[in-house]
Amino acid sequence: MIAIPLQAQFNVPLPLASGAVLDAYELAYETYGTLNAAKSNAVLICHALNASHHVAGIYAGQSDSEGWWDSMIGPGKSVDTNQFFVIGVNNLGSCFGSTGPLSMNPATHLPYGADFPLVTVEDWVDSQAQLLDFLGIETVAAVMGGSLGGMQALCWSYRYPQRIRHAIVIAAAPNLSAQNIAFNEVARQAIMTDPDFHDGHFAQHHTLPKNGLAVARMIGHITYISDDQMESKFGRELRDGKKFSFAPEFQIESYLRYQGEKFSQYYDANTYLRVTKALDYFDPAAQYDGDLAVALSPASAKFLVISFTTDWRFSPTRSREMVKALLDEKKAVTYTEIDAPHGHDAFLLNHPQYHAVVRTYFTHQVQP
Amino acid sequence: MIAIPLQAQFNVPLPLASGAVLDAYELAYETYGTLNAAKSNAVLICHALNASHHVAGIYAGQSDSEGWWDSMIGPGKSVDTNQFFVIGVNNLGSCFGSTGPLSMNPATHLPYGADFPLVTVEDWVDSQAQLLDFLGIETVAAVMGGSLGGMQALCWSYRYPQRIRHAIVIAAAPNLSAQNIAFNEVARQAIMTDPDFHDGHFAQHHTLPKNGLAVARMIGHITYISDDQMESKFGRELRDGKKFSFAPEFQIESYLRYQGEKFSQYYDANTYLRVTKALDYFDPAAQYDGDLAVALSPASAKFLVISFTTDWRFSPTRSREMVKALLDEKKAVTYTEIDAPHGHDAFLLNHPQYHAVVRTYFTHQVQP
Secondary structure, three states, rough: EEOOOOOEEOOOOOOOOOOOOOOEEEEEEEEOOOOOOOOEEEEEOOOOOOOOOOOOOEOOOEEOOOOOOOOOOOOOOOOOOOOOOOEEEEEOOOOOOOOOOEEOOHHHHHHOOOOOOOOOOHHHHHHHHHHHOOOOOOEEEEEEEEEEHHHHHHHHHHHHHHEEEEEEEOOOOOOOOOOHHHHHHHHHHHHHHOHHHHOOOOOOOOOOOOOHHHHHHHHHHHHHHHHHHHHHHOOEEOOOOOOOOOOOOHHHHHHHHHHHHHHHHHHOOOHHHHHHHHHHHHHHHHOOOOOOHHHHHHOOOOEEEEEEEOHHHHHHOOOOOOOOHHHHHOOOOOEEOOOOOOHHHHHOOOOHHHHHHHHHHHHHHHHH | OOOEEEEEEOOEEEEEOOOOOEOOOEEEEEEEEOOOOOOOOOOEEOOOOOOOOOOEEEEEEEEOOOOOOOOOOEEEEEEEOOOOOOEEEEOOOOOOOOOOOOOOOOOOOOOHHHHHOOHHHHHHHHHHHHHHOOOOOEEEEEEEEOOOHHHHHHHHHHHHHHHHHEEEEOOOOOOOOOHHHHHHHHHHHHHHHHHHHHHHHOOOOOOHHHHHHHHHHHHHHHOOOOOHHHHHHHHOEOOOOOOOOOOOHHHHHHHHHHHHHHHHHOOOOOHHHHHHHHHHOHHHHHOOOOOOOOOOOOOOEEEEEEEEEOOOOOOOOHHHHHHHHHHHHHEEEEEEEEEEOOOHHHHHHHHHHHHHHHHHHHHHEEEE
């Protein structure tokens, strides 16, 4: 399946949760499959921290350019693009084509950098609703996402209840725990204290806060993998014996340094700060005295909620909180805990039971 | 109880595991209580990552200068200094008085900085044995420590089996897991990529890698506290509402930044690197094909092993590995899992059941 990146331009001002207003913005998106005549078969995929609108397929002539959820989405796959019109969208504030800190600030004709406003999950959902309008779609069959993407699917369910028939919320949480926020804050501190960060205006200083970004990514990466998985993949294996130096000696050190280095070469530091902050802020129950059931009560969608046993970032306990709140409000919920060893990252992987659950749900519940 | 910091000077060369040799070195230490005529009542306390020889009591005229284990050790306390002669020692390579990276390198008449050799748990134990010789003590009643201190107590048991009657190993592990090493490595990267680190020769550049140290400490701190404890202490509480900025907003953010900032003002970066590396390297079973029982077989001490239910840095599972290995070798072991909410830090706290277990063990098993 060949993917084609597209851009949608919006000139209607978008008011943000922070009070700021974006007068104009673009969203990068891709679509797979065909919108049916009734316009009833659209599935919106929301992405997590560092992913993008490139959800499935490959770019022409680039055989190794699979979308980040290509194992899940495509012709004949669990989310079958022969049946559904799947939309991938890059979030506002990201660095892969949608308007964000790397974009030109029309007021200064310089990159926004640190001047790009903070955005929230609600802002993303509002801009995604604009994209649906742009595509002429009133109601989607489903909004689906993992991790932060799952939070967006949840947000869709109560913010635009009439526009979504199913919310598929995978490896997510109804808000971040103190420990989740703590990890995000350490990552932000690593970036913000990098002298090459220049208060977010590093583009104007012709620098990149690569060291900070690499450390931030390393911290994040530890939380994406289960303790057991890290142990079985790397254990205490040394690359080449004890060297009594601070060069990477254990395999896990090399792996993490490589991940950090790679990430620092393609990801924008200002985006990282904003995405982690959107995670920290997400808390639908907050304005209802912590009552998640009340927060979710406007939803009319049906729900598929999936968690993974070894996910210690957003553990099954957090998914059960959502399921409990939905059941309290008598919503239709399917819930599965998948026994997977991989930790949080499991939502990205091709786990047979997990994919079978999604396939079954799309076949029997969602329908085009 | 008034504590008096002391220095012991050693001029016998100390061969280190790395192959380096320290021709001369000093150890900072303190003692509490009185050595009996039989010299049979000495208890050596080994410290963890950022602690020191100042284990108990206060310094004259400084009422807020309690030693780090003052709740545990003192007259009438669980480790009763009316009965025992307790020795606290600052590890070689530390920054609180023993020879380390901050000390003058006799070869250059400049601070060692990055030129200070890497040290291991075995090196520490060897230097502590020298300190016992210096104090005229052949055999200690007990060696006791928590976390990295517990590893030293374990190491004593098989490295100097004739010199130790009891090993008290608290909140420790027989080696680090891949995840443990991963956290250490991220902390080291935060320090080493701080431009003020200057490859460890920051003293000569009149800088301090404070930002890197602060981030390192923040990472560590997250792993010292249980998820639940962090949740109940901080939760999602905001200091002053959502500000849509990157200033600290959540209480947990302020707390971590404060801890990082405080630590960066008193701890040496080169020491931090070396202590984390000593942790990574510790693995008595490694030279016996991973067979911990064989590694511990030379021990003739009796053991008290204690773990804490919510410790996710060195979980009870890791303590059970040690207990299992000791039992396989028919050693005398007392083992307790303390139901405490605090996570790894519990070993430093005044938990009644925990302290009662230690008191009972000292009263009935150790004996002066």
